[in-house]
Amino acid sequence: MELDIKQIMERLPHRFPMLLVDRVIEMVPGKSIVAIKNVSMNEPFFAGHFPHHPVMPGVLIIEALAQAAALFSFEDNSVKPADKKMAYYLVGVDGARFRRPVVPGDQLRLEATADKISRSICRYNARATVDGQLVAEAKIMCAIRVLEE
Template identity: 55%
Template sequence: MSNSTPDIIDIKKIMGMLPHRYPFLLVDRVEEITPGESIRAYKNVTMNEPFFQGHFPGLPVMPGVLIVEALAQAGGIIVLSTDEVDTEDKVFLFTGINKVKFRRPVVPGDKLVLEISDVKRKMHIWKMKCVATVDGEVAAQGEVSAAIVDKESM
């Protein structure tokens, strides 16, 4: 990731960008970002996550759909970090999830690294490649797309 900003985006700034809140805010910090192009962020996975109570009792595994959601939230931060998007009264919603593969379980104590690249925009649709890793091993990978829509149209 070249030309990235040296500024780390902490949880307070993330909460200013994304509408998500506990228990659904799944990005803890951004380590590296090139607005509109790529991002490296992470989610610290702890036993305190509410989904571990039922997924699975005695064998806590982060649900794959939440790993994809964490990747999408990181992708949302890329889009929202650009100057080319008016985000007032708008929301960023999934339009597609493609070629997603899960390679290893994510469990309490893992640092889930979220990397988004190859960001492309066509009108109001954004597409991006996503990889989530733990200790350098791929946990999940695929492509997501999302659209910026008016809150009033929902």
């Protein structure tokens, strides 16, 4: 299963400058995902990180992985993070390692597999690569909260 940017925006509440997934190239609902983030010099964070040597912040790579994980975690569910009825929060990051800088022109391949998905907590094994080289990896945990109206 593949998703374009319009389909991603139907499923996630994030918008510029925080939407960090451009395309989904593989997805098995409830199990795994492979998504793409094209890193451009036009990203707003490069103005300050760093002006003479632009590097994508590691926390944003982790956020991109969490957004990708949200996409496959709710595909079989009628309620998705883009709905105003629920929120999907990144609540834990374990074992995060950053192997090399991500710079403008790189294409991040975001891979996440489910370790546990429940009604309230989801855990994933996640990794990001560029040109087949590992750039980041972590175990991430997200919480699902139903919002009061």
